[in-house]
Amino acid sequence: MVTILKRELESFFFSAIGYMVMTFLFMFTALFFFFTSIAENTANLVGTFNAIFSLAAFFSPIITMRLFSEETNKKTDQILLTSPIKLSSIVLGKYFASILLYLACISMTLVYALVISKFTTPEWPIIFTSFLGIFLVGSAFISMGMFFSSLTENQVVAVVVTLVVNIAILIMDAMSSAIPVKFLIDFLKNLSFSGHYFQSFPLGMLKLKDMVFFLSVDLIFIFLTTRALERKRWS
Amino acid sequence: MHLIVVNVGVFRRAVTNFIFSPEQTLNGVLELVLNGGKPMIEVQKLTKRYGSNLALDDVSFSVKEGEVLGFLGPNGAGKSTTMNILTGYLSLSSGSVKIAGFDVLTDSMKAKENIGYLPEIPPLYPEMTVNSYLKFIFGIKKSKLPREKHIGEIVKKLGLDDVSGKVIRNLSKGYKQRVGLAGALIGDPKILILDEPTVGLDPQQIIEIRNLIESLKANHTVIFSSHILSEVQSLCDRVLVINKGKIIADDAPGDLSKQLESNQILFALIEGEKTSVVNLVNSIAGVSAVEAIKEAERSVFEYKIQTSSKDDIRRKLFFALSEAKMPLLGLRSCNFSLEEVFLKLVKDQESQENELKGQEPKEDESKKHQPQENK
Numbered sequence: 001m002v003t004i005l006k007r008e009l010e011s012f013f014f015s016a017i018g019y020m021v022m023t024f025l026f027m028f029t030a031l032f033f034f035f036t037s038i039a040e041n042t043a044n045l046v047g048t049f050n051a052i053f054s055l056a057a058f059f060s061p062i063i064t065m066r067l068f069s070e071e072t073n074k075k076t077d078q079i080l081l082t083s084p085i086k087l088s089s090i091v092l093g094k095y096f097a098s099i100l101l102y103l104a105c106i107s108m109t110l111v112y113a114l115v116i117s118k119f120t121t122p123e124w125p126i127i128f129t130s131f132l133g134i135f136l137v138g139s140a141f142i143s144m145g146m147f148f149s150s151l152t153e154n155q156v157v158a159v160v161v162t163l164v165v166n167i168a169i170l171i172m173d174a175m176s177s178a179i180p181v182k183f184l185i186d187f188l189k190n191l192s193f194s195g196h197y198f199q200s201f202p203l204g205m206l207k208l209k210d211m212v213f214f215l216s217v218d219l220i221f222i223f224l225t226t227r228a229l230e231r232k233r234w235s
Numbered sequence: 236m237h238l239i240v241v242n243v244g245v246f247r248r249a250v251t252n253f254i255f256s257p258e259q260t261l262n263g264v265l266e267l268v269l270n271g272g273k274p275m276i277e278v279q280k281l282t283k284r285y286g287s288n289l290a291l292d293d294v295s296f297s298v299k300e301g302e303v304l305g306f307l308g309p310n311g312a313g314k315s316t317t318m319n320i321l322t323g324y325l326s327l328s329s330g331s332v333k334i335a336g337f338d339v340l341t342d343s344m345k346a347k348e349n350i351g352y353l354p355e356i357p358p359l360y361p362e363m364t365v366n367s368y369l370k371f372i373f374g375i376k377k378s379k380l381p382r383e384k385h386i387g388e389i390v391k392k393l394g395l396d397d398v399s400g401k402v403i404r405n406l407s408k409g410y411k412q413r414v415g416l417a418g419a420l421i422g423d424p425k426i427l428i429l430d431e432p433t434v435g436l437d438p439q440q441i442i443e444i445r446n447l448i449e450s451l452k453a454n455h456t457v458i459f460s461s462h463i464l465s466e467v468q469s470l471c472d473r474v475l476v477i478n479k480g481k482i483i484a485d486d487a488p489g490d491l492s493k494q495l496e497s498n499q500i501l502f503a504l505i506e507g508e509k510t511s512v513v514n515l516v517n518s519i520a521g522v523s524a525v526e527a528i529k530e531a532e533r534s535v536f537e538y539k540i541q542t543s544s545k546d547d548i549r550r551k552l553f554f555a556l557s558e559a560k561m562p563l564l565g566l567r568s569c570n571f572s573l574e575e576v577f578l579k580l581v582k583d584q585e586s587q588e589n590e591l592k593g594q595e596p597k598e599d600e601s602k603k604h605q606p607q608e609n610k
Contacts, residue, residue: 004375006371007363010367011360074359074361075354075356075358077358078324078352079372079375081324083347083372084348084376233324233325
C-alpha cells in the first residue's frame with residue numbers, strides 16, 4: 001500500500017495536476033479569506049471554510065480523474081493486478097495519496113489562522129472542527145471520484161461524471177424542497193452533504209452522526225471501487 | 236538457488252521414506268527422474284467465455300521446470316487470454332490453473348509471487364524514471380531480496396545502465412521493451428510469461444531480446460508467445476499451436492515439421508547447360524519436378540528438385556550428374572518451414588470444423604473470434 005501511495009503522490013507532481021490543484025485552491029481560499037475575514041474585519045474563518053466546502057466539489061474530480069482510468073488506458077493496471085498485492089491495498093494506496101494531496105491543499109487555512117493569531121486570538125475550537133469538517137467532506141468527494149474513475153478508461157468521462165454528481169449533491173437541498181413528497185424530501189435531506197456539514201462543523205460541534213455519515217460514504221465507495229476492479233477480471 | 240533448496244528437502248524426504256517403504260519410494264524417484272520434477276504450470280480443461288463468445292475452449296497443458304514453451308497462433312487465437320489467466324489478470328470460466336502448485340483462484344497471491352509477466356504492451360509509467368519504476372515494481376512484488384543489489388544486477392543484465400536515470404517517456408521502443416522485461420525479472424520469479432516480446436522492434440533489437448531470453452533459460456521456466464515462427468523455432472523446447480481457443484498441436488518444433496514432411500525438396504547447384512540438366516535430373520527415378528531458379532555463377536544454375544517419395548535420391552543424383560560430366564557444386568535439402576506447418580495445421584482445423592458444422596461460411600467464423608484478444 002505504501003509503495004502505491006508513494007508512486008501516486010509522485011505522479012501528482014510529475015504531472016501538472018498536483019501543482020494545478022494547489023494553485024487553484026490557494027488562490028480561491030486567499031480570495032475568500034480576504035473578502036470574508038480581512039475586509040470584514042473579523043477573526044472568523046468560517047467564511048473561508050464554507051467556500052472550501054463548495055470548491056471541494058469542483059477540484060476533487062481533478063485529483064481523482066486519473067487514479068484508475070489512466071491505468072486502464074495505459075494498460076499499467078496489468079502490472080498492478082498481476083503482482084502479489086491485494087486489490088484493497090491498491091485502492092487504499094491511491095485513496096490515501098489523494099487524501100494527502102487534499103490535506104496539503106486545505107492546510108493553507110491553518111496559515112490564515114496563524115495570520116489572524118498575529119492580531120487577535122482566533123477561535124481555535126471552531127477552526128479545528130471546521131477543518132475536520134471540510135476534510136471529511138473532501139474525503140467523501142474523493143472516494144466517489146475514485147469510484148467513477150475505476151469505471152471508465154477515459155479521464156474526461158471520469159471528470160465529467162464526477163462533476164455532475166458532485167454538483168447534484170451540492171444543490172440537492174434546494175432541489176429536495178421542490179419535490180412534493182415528504183418521504184422523498186426527508187430521504188434526500190439525510191443524504192445531503194451540506195446538511196451534514198453546515199449543521200455541525202462550522203458551529204463548533206462534533207456530531208458523531210455527521211462524522212459517521214462522511215466516513216461511511218468513504219467506506220462504501222472504497223468498497224465499490226474494489227468491486228469494480230474485481231468485476232473487470234470476471235468480464 | 237530455489238532448485239537446490241527444494242531438492243535437498245526432496246532428498247531428505249526420499250531417504251526417510253526409503254527406510255520405511257522402499258518400494259513406494261523407488262517408484263517416486265523413478266517418476267521424479269522421468270518427469271524432471273513437478274510441473275511448474277498445470278492447466279486443465281481451461282475455458283474462458285466473454286459473454287457468449289468462447290475465447291478458450293477446453294485447453295489443457297503443463298509446463299515442466301526449466302522448459303521454454305512457445306505459444307503460436309494467429310491474432311485473436313487466445314494467446315494473450317491464456318497468459319492473462321495464468322497471471323491472474325483475468326479470471327477463468329471453468330477448469331483449473333496451477334502455478335508452482337498454487338491454484339490461481341484460491342491461492343492467487345502465492346501463485347502471483349512466482350510469476351514475472353511482460354504483457355503485450357509493457358506496463359510502464361511514462362512519467363517515471365527507469366530506476367524509480369524498477370523500485371516501484373520491487374515494492375509491489377514485495378520481494379525480500381536486497382533491493383539496490385538486485386535492481387543493479389537486472390539493470391546490468393538488460394543493458395539499461397545508460398538510461399537508468401532517464402524518464403521512460405523519452406526512451407526508444409526497444410529500451411521500453413527492455414524496461415518491461417526488467418520489471419518482469421524483478422523478484423527473481425521462477426516463471427516468466429512474455430507476451431510477444433519482440434513485436435514492433437527492429438531486427439537488431441529482436442536479436443538482443445532473443446539472446447536475453449536465451450540467457451534466461453537456465454534459471455527460469457519461460458512461456459512466450461509470438462507469431463514469428465523462426466523465433467519460436469530457435470528458442471523453444473516445445474511449441475503449442477493455438478487457434479480459435481483450441482490447442483491444435485503440442486510438440487517440439489523439429490518434430491512438428493517432421494510430422495508433415497511427406498515429400499522433400501532439394502536445392503542443387505549444377506554446372507552445365509540448363510535444358511540438358513533439367514532433362515537429366517527429370518529422368519532420375521523418384522523426381523517429380525525440376526525447376527531452374529537462377530543463375531548462381533557463369534553457366535552454374537540453382538535448381539529446385541522435388542521428390543515424390545520419401546526415398547533419398549541424393550546419391551542417384553550425384554552419380555547421374557558425374558556420369559554426364561555435369562559437376563554438382565552444392566546440394567542442400569529443405570524441411571518444411573514452421574510457417575508452412577503452422578498454416579497447414581490452421582487450415583486443417585478450419586476444414587474439420589466446417590465439416591462438423593455443416594459448411595458454415597469461413598469468413599464469418601474468423602470475424603466472430605477476432606475481437607477477443609482486445610478485451
